[in-house]
Amino acid sequence: MSASPEWFVTATPEQEKALFQQSLQWLADKYGADRIITASIHRDETTPHLSAFVVPLTQDKRLSAKEFIGSRDKMRADQTSYAACVANLGLERGIEGSMANHQRIQQHYAAVQRGVEPSVTLLPSSVEPRVLEKASLLERVRGRGDLVEDAEMIAKRVTKDLNKGFAGTVATASTVAQEQRKAREARNTAKGLRKRLETFEGAFRGLTKDQVASVLKMASELQQENAKAKEQSKNKTVTKGKGFSL
Template identity: 65%
Template sequence: IHRDEATPHLSAFVVPLTQDKRLSAKEFIGSRDKMRADQTTYAACVVDLGLERGIEGSKATHQTIQQHYAAVERGVQPLVAITPKAVEPRVLRKGLFSSDVETPEAVAERLTKRINERYAGTIARASTALQERRRAKEMQDTANSLRKRLEALQEPFKGLSKAQMAEVLQV
């Protein structure tokens, strides 16, 4: 239900059961091309609500909510555990009557170095993922722009018969 406008309204896609009790949008709508066009038309109608059409022909697979939250949980588990023993200053040099131990600054530097080493790969992957996400967005925007240009160029030729199209192509 959309409640963000003056009049709340509902948008829905109906997919009836087939004779053999299967869900089949294809049997209701017609062909894959008609279903694709229907999705595109629907996306155009809700674009002002901030919704975007998915990538046409995408090979993306559905991820369940449980799979999503399991991945999130795996991502927040601590990879580095700082134990009380790790925080204790280490003996740097042991002498007969005295010994040199790490200063608090040296302990902090040692732990910081260890944590940075452990997370270096994760930070690099996150940086790469961010760049790839930006690039994917740019590519999607480019594809959308080219699709709109193509549709505009095809518009004058809609409704022409094969003979008329052949005549246009000869010119």
């Protein structure tokens, strides 16, 4: 459990302490304090974070990691709930339903750093043969000259220098491409959210405020009934599984 690297840059020690305390409290409220075996803060990485080991013990004393983690909808709800828990520290939830792809932060900063490296300057002397080994006086007397690069060696050296020099430019272009990709992903996310909103608005179009309230109340009651029925069905399954034979 953590926050973005940017948040830690400006956060005070008190805010960091509050972040981890509130995160631990969120775990206790959600899973139960007795389910938390251990929790520790790691500061030996780029972004400090809290790691916790929680026993997935259900209310009816079963071990069920699947029930603890749940579906994608449940995980999204957990992210929203956790964001609300630490909102007082200036943290906000990421875009729900975002289509962004994860990229390692080391990759991003490495690309930025390479982008500011100076490029290579190709001079006439760069393509001139370089001396690999100077001839001794005795060798010169015997008519032997210095050992110099041949055409293939010159080509390899110049190519290597060019590749190294343009690596920063390529990385900068790559960073621009990354930003364009992020913008495209944000547009796709906004488009998806807009469609969901249009569907939601369409269901209430033409209704009065009181009618909308009635529909929302009915939907809430149906959700509670479904959750209750699901829990009852689960309990029946557990009861059947507790039989024995002689």
